Amino acid sequence: MTQTHADYRLSQLDQLEAESIHIFREVAAEFEKPVLMFSGGKDSIVMLRLAEKAFHPSRIPFPVLQVDNGFDFPEVLACRDSWVNRLGVRLVVASVDDDIASGVIVDDGKTSRNRMQIGSLLNAIEVNGFTAAFGGGRRDEEKARAKERVYSHRDEFGQWDPKMQRPELWSLYNGRIHEGEHMRIFPLSNWTELDIWHYIDREQVEIPSIYFSHQRDVIERDGMLLSASEAVQPRGSETIQSRTVRFRTVGDMTLTGCVESAAGTTAEIIDEIAIARVTERGATRGDDRFSEAAMEDRKKEGYF
Amino acid sequence: MADESTQMDLLRFATAGSVDDGKSTLIGRLLLDSKSIFEDQLESVESTSKSKGYDYTDLALLTDGLRSEREQGITIDVAYRYFATPTRKFIIADTPGHVQYTRNMVTGASTADLGLVLVDARQGLTEQSRRHAVILSLLRVPHLVLAVNKMDLVDFSEETYEKIHTEFTQFATKLNIPDLVVIPISALQGDNVVNRSEHMPWYAGPTLMHHLEHVHVASDRDLVDVRFPVQYVVRPKSDAYHDYRGYAGQVAGGVIKAGDEVVVLPSGMTSRVQGIDLFDKEIDQAFPPMSVTVRLEDDVDVSRGDMIARIKNAPAPSQDIDAMVCWMTNEPLRPRQKLAIKHTTRTARALVKDVQYRLDVNTLHRDQDTKEIGLNEIGRVQLRTTVPLLCDPYAQNRTTGSFILIDEATGVTVGAGMINSAS
Known part of the structure; x- marks a missing residue:
């Protein structure tokens, strides 16, 4: 039987997977000390899954770095530990609290934890001598990300200069760096939020339970539902209410809002997102709301 | 829902045109009409439009990324946009059309299945639209759409459309464009973008969205000539996989099957494919652009940068490369210059032996009097590499026929090359 071209068709999700695996292998082959930045969120879990596939049956040939901002959801840390144990990868934790205590970063009382993480992250990259750091950023997330390369160059200060980006052609990635510089690598650049969920669904991989609908004590603040905790207490006329919610992104507990949802x-969740009318960051990330160019500014400083 | 979406295929297309041609408005329209824009994004654009005193929502603002660009009202770099319809996902490489940004267009076109060129119906073909078509043709983008925009401003005149259509078709005969479609549209009002225009009953062709959804791209890939550049050697050295040795890579051409007789280049050693692994599953065959791991029956020496091909169909290793190069940095390309070259998974050094001519992308004139290729210029060069490259003509295979040039001092990518031939 002769085969036609139709037999050699690859679905878009398989094409994205193949492209991302290519990127992981390219970095592992060309960089001396790569590391995978793991936030515990769904994007970084998809990265771990792709890395697992890229090197199978070998172990993932680089460690995982997590910046502990002191306000991580316990469910996220549990999921992280489960993944790390199953894959047998080395976990490096950079703690914002430890870095404040040792004077690596300064807590002036005004700077958000999210912003202070940048200092902890850059310090961990420098101290460990990492030359490439995988991040879960996607170009569909935000305007400033739409122009970022898969290989995104960072200078000695960890900064991104959008005007000095290297052209990126075909699937030929240029990983040349000088001493003290590093490269941020975004293997999920071409994935959308929906692609990520379809992939999680297809692969049936473990993600933190807070992504699924559950009962939670929340406080409504500035139109966002924040999880009530020691760090987030009612102000003024605010009250604690029990709602059926889930999180669309995971980050700092004090800044990351949840949405009312019955998606279990x-x-x-895929059905819910397919009809969603607000981007995931716009809905639930206090850190992106401050200004239209908030992400651009944080990226230039060395944000994930 | 879930099943349908995981079966969707993918179309990557590059857009070219200047702000005046209404390119950003068109992209905004595609995103809006395919419901790929969220409320908060639309609100932000509406409020910005209002604060600027516009009496309409400026859809162009949806795609203007960086603050530095918004301040200057220009687009400085390639931006990638995403949208999907029930059958296809689309990745747009949105490139600015200004004369100084050839490098961005080349970058955006390098991965595109289709190129979309916009012209303003009032202006007709300009030097810029011709240049865009030339670049898309050089980059061997197999499908081209010429969108004749702002038809509303020429009273939806069939005559105007026909004139541009004829002129462009004639020009295109000089280029390598296997598939050309010319569509009259109004991006601002939405005519023939997603919905068929009521104003142009004389036009019987597809709407832009219909064409993007149905253009056949699966057969654009080379499924005959097996090319497997080895990216990474997988050697677990664990108890469970003590003797496992696999060659990981992304298939660049052809269909590799278990049992195939193969040759490893450049050593010339031959073996047989023992198995092909896709994560924890063994599969019968692999084709582009799959990322797989290939195991061979014999214990031959294979490392990164090598290529697996068929015994009777393999590229000849070559150190003398004849190529078209697009130059991307201020300091011009000159003979005797030494650069790093990255071709598939192989990195080497290259010496510029000769600059044969510089191509004028507006007139296709070959300027043989110059021995320099400046920023945003394209020319034909001869290179000599320190190690043999395992390459094909770019016209045959866009993966094994392309390379980048890197400045060894700064580490910056300074050139993009398309191989004519190797000897």
């Missing part, structure tokens, strides 16, 4: 499975 990945399939239900």
